Structures are given as structure tokens and as C-alpha cells.
Amino acid sequence: MPSYGFLSSHPPTKCGLATFNSALAASLTADGTRGGIVRVTDPGDDLRSGSGVVHTWSTGGPAGWRDAAAALNTFDVAIVQHEYGIYPGTDGEDILPLLRRLTGPSIVVLHTVLRRPSARQKSLLEQIVAAAGAIVTMTNTARDRLIVGYAVPPGKVTVIPHGVGEHVGVPVERRARPHLLTWGLIGPGKGVEWSLRALARLQHLDPTPTYTVAGRTHPKVLEHHGETYRSGLHQLGAELGVAHAVDYQDVYHDLPTLGRLIRSADVVVLPYDSQEQVTSGVLIEAVAAGVPVVATAFPHAVELLTGGPGLVVPHRDPAALATAIGRILTEPGLAARLAGRAWPLAAQPRWPTVAARYAALAERLIATQPLIAARPLIVNPAAVGVATAVGVAAVGVAPA
Incomplete structure (x- = not known):
């Protein structure tokens, strides 16, 4: 079984992405599979390390993507949660050099696909798709919007529904008033x-x-x-x-x-x-x-x-x-x-079923995408209006 590195906000941060990432990571590693969280934090977040955190990427520091990528490279597959604004840089552009620095396959989970992105937002997301091994959307609407509105290969996009908890078995507590x-x-x-x-x-x-x-x-x-x-x-x-x-x-x-x-x-x-x-x-x-x-x-x-x-x-x-x-x-x-x-x-499958679909996708990526050395960071300045530094590219990519 492959090991998994997860990149996202994560508890004790309280937000939808953190909750999602926590549930997915717990389900994918419930059988003892090795996994670790690379937690993204904003200034002011509770900095106590949650369960399974192996590295913290503070958005307040410069070029934190390098160390975050190094931590993810200790795992076979990286699962990256994406939403504009979670990562440093304009529209979270620092996620792009991180993806390009990964030595193994990556799965990027899109929580937002804008219908009317700015030119920079569109360019950034298209480059994220190009850099990732696979893209996951959680609804058909998101997949269709991505394929129609962006220059992305349809075969790279998989729909895996958001997992759900076991609320149906919870007793109903009816109240006296609606x-x-x-x-x-x-x-x-x-x-x-x-x-x-x-x-x-x-x-x-x-x-x-x-x-x-x-x-x-x-x-x-x-x-x-x-x-x-x-x-x-x-x-x-x-x-x-x-x-x-x-x-x-x-x-x-x-x-x-x-x-x-x-x-x-x-x-x-x-x-x-x-x-x-x-x-x-x-x-x-x-x-x-x-x-x-x-x-x-x-x-x-x-x-x-x-x-x-x-x-x-x-x-x-x-x-x-x-x-x-x-x-x-x-x-x-x-x-x-x-x-x-x-x-x-x-x-809407329960989390164990959702995790099994991520595991199957990861195994397909590993089978078809042998590990490679870290790729050079190549950015198209005309497309996204950024400058590159000598050696490793200094990225500033499209806003979302």
C-alpha cells in the first residue's frame, strides 16, 4: 500500500477544508497505512499540532513551499486540498512551485471552480492541473465547469463525492416546536x-x-x-x-x-x-x-x-x-x-468508501507514473505576469 502525504489546513484550525482533510486522512490510514499531514497555517491560527501533523507550513513566512514539498516527498503520494487563498501568494499561487517540486504523483482536490475566473485565476488553475498527477472534483457540476471553462485534459479529472458521517443512526430528537x-x-x-x-x-x-x-x-x-x-x-x-x-x-x-x-x-x-x-x-x-x-x-x-x-x-x-x-x-x-x-x-458515500476510491486513484497513478527526480520550476511569465529567479524559479502566479 502506498503512503500518503496530505497538504491542507488541518485541525485545530476550524474550517471546511480542515474538517475534510482530517476525515479523508483518517479514513485512508485507518488500516495502518503510513500517512502524514503537512498543515498550512495562517498567522493567528492555533499552532498546536493536530494528530498526524509532520510539518507546518506557515503562510506568514517566505518560500515555505520548499520545506512543505520536502516533507511531502517522504511519502509515495501527495493529496493536496486546493481552494483559492489557502496558500501564500496572490490567490494562493505558491502551491504551484510546490507541486512542481514533488518527486512522486499528486492528487489535487478542487474545492472551488470559478465560473468567471480572472485571467490570472484561470491561468493558475490550468497550470495546477498540468502539474498534478490527477484532479478530483466532488460534483459533476464542478467537473463540467472545469472542462468547459478551462484548458484541461478531461481524462485527468475524476469525480469522487465528498464523504459523509454516520448521522442517520443518530436518534431523532424531535422538539415541541418545528x-x-x-x-x-x-x-x-x-x-x-x-x-x-x-x-x-x-x-x-x-x-x-x-x-x-x-x-x-x-x-x-x-x-x-x-x-x-x-x-x-x-x-x-x-x-x-x-x-x-x-x-x-x-x-x-x-x-x-x-x-x-x-x-x-x-x-x-x-x-x-x-x-x-x-x-x-x-x-x-x-x-x-x-x-x-x-x-x-x-x-x-x-x-x-x-x-x-x-x-x-x-x-x-x-x-x-x-x-x-x-x-x-x-x-x-x-x-x-x-x-x-x-x-x-x-x-454520497461514507468516508471509508470515499477513501477506497482515492486509494484506487493513487495506485493507478503510481502504476502509470514512475517516481522522477524533482522537476525544474518553469513558469510562463507572459501567461501569469511573474518573474523567475536564477536557479529555482520564484513563483508568483495567477490570482484566483
Whole structure:
């Protein structure tokens, strides 16, 4: 069995990529396979080393990609989580020289594929695809967007769904009043304000619903704007007369607690403003838990919920949001039909199954891509507007 080096943010950092990487690494090494985490940290992160961390790449230091690459080169295969902004440099451009320095095959997992990238963003992602051994997207929407909108070889792209936890077996804890739930890191774009406005439109129901907003403020939002967004939600709730019905849980729940919270919900509400989101871990966790979902029409929701276990509504439309939630809470049999539509559950494998697909992809790469010496870093300055240094290239690549 090959050994795996994982490059990503990682616990104790609290974000979607860290949670994803932790679950994937744990599943791929559960049988004793050797693995190690190269953890990417921002200034201000909790610097305590999480389980399995073999090296820390601090984005505050120069050229940290060299040492990070050296650490990954002690493993047979590198699995790299990619999202614009996680790595140093404009749009995280320092990931490119790292990929080119790897001596073994790499799998790059794309968490974001922009529909309208800037020229530099497009160029950077195309070069990442070229440097990687294989690319993984977690939805067909992301794969199609990548192949149509970027110059990439289709045969290099594999769809492996986001893994999900075992929430279905968690006992259902029904509450006396209908329970609406939104969770995840909080900040502008989360769309909670639209849910509050929808909640105000549901006050005619008997009993009236309650609404839980679970999650801490996103670290980057907190760093630049403090708690302005959260304070604005409290103020809006008071103005709408629904503050008494909203429970803000400013915590990052562990998995057992989160599972119980999800299973207590009658409706999971995902009112996101984004029209770009091709992967949502929150969405698939809700679907896998068998809870009906009402979501705005971001790409992953359209792909997963259309004809499936939820309802899709227009963005920034509290009336449509309220109507959809109200239907699930009052229309006889609708909630049961949505929760009982099993095809999405089959399409969203549990983590061990997902890990097996990554392992199979890694073994194919090893079989067809013998280890080679470290490649020179060659950048096209005309394409990305960067200068190269003498010897090893000093990279500054396209923004994302």
C-alpha cells in the first residue's frame, strides 16, 4: 500500500477544508497505512499540532513551499486540498512551485471552480492541473465547469463525492416546536439574514418555528470585520420580532454533537448568497442525515436537490424561502417524501468508501507514473505576469 502525504489546513484550525482533510486522512490510514499531514497555517491560527501533523507550513513566512514539498516527498503520494487563498501568494499561487517540486504523483482536490475566473485565476488553475498527477472534483457540476471553462485534459479529472458521517443512526430528537437549522462558519454570504426574514413570515404557524444558527464567525471575517455581521443579525432579528425564536450557538460542534443537532432539525436551511459554490459539506451532511433541505440555487444544491431530498429557491428571496419551509412543515407527507428519497444517500458515500476510491486513484497513478527526480520550476511569465529567479524559479502566479 502506498503512503500518503496530505497538504491542507488541518485541525485545530476550524474550517471546511480542515474538517475534510482530517476525515479523508483518517479514513485512508485507518488500516495502518503510513500517512502524514503537512498543515498550512495562517498567522493567528492555533499552532498546536493536530494528530498526524509532520510539518507546518506557515503562510506568514517566505518560500515555505520548499520545506512543505520536502516533507511531502517522504511519502509515495501527495493529496493536496486546493481552494483559492489557502496558500501564500496572490490567490494562493505558491502551491504551484510546490507541486512542481514533488518527486512522486499528486492528487489535487478542487474545492472551488470559478465560473468567471480572472485571467490570472484561470491561468493558475490550468497550470495546477498540468502539474498534478490527477484532479478530483466532488460534483459533476464542478467537473463540467472545469472542462468547459478551462484548458484541461478531461481524462485527468475524476469525480469522487465528498464523504459523509454516520448521522442517520443518530436518534431523532424531535422538539415541541418545528426546528429550522443553519450551521457552519458564519459571515457575509452565509445568507442568515434571508432566513430571519423568512422566519418572520412564518409567525402565523401554530406552533411557530424556532431557528438555530450554529457556528463561529469565520476566522478571516473575524480578523478583518470582527463580529459586525453577527451583531447585524441580532439587530435584524429584534427589528423583525423574531429574536426570541433564534438560538445563536457560537461554537464549533464536535461530530457527535453536530449529529444530534442535525437530527433534531425539521428543515435544514442553506440560504447562501453564492452562485459559485460547487461543493458544500454542510449540504451533503444534511442530505445524508435524512433531513429535508431548503437551499438557494447554488450549483451543488441544484445538482443534489433537484428532484431529490429538498427544495431549491431563488437567491435573496425571503418570500420564496418562507414558502418552501412552510410547505415542508405543513404539507401532509412532503417532509417524509423528501427525507425518504434515498438516491442522494447512495450517491454520497461514507468516508471509508470515499477513501477506497482515492486509494484506487493513487495506485493507478503510481502504476502509470514512475517516481522522477524533482522537476525544474518553469513558469510562463507572459501567461501569469511573474518573474523567475536564477536557479529555482520564484513563483508568483495567477490570482484566483
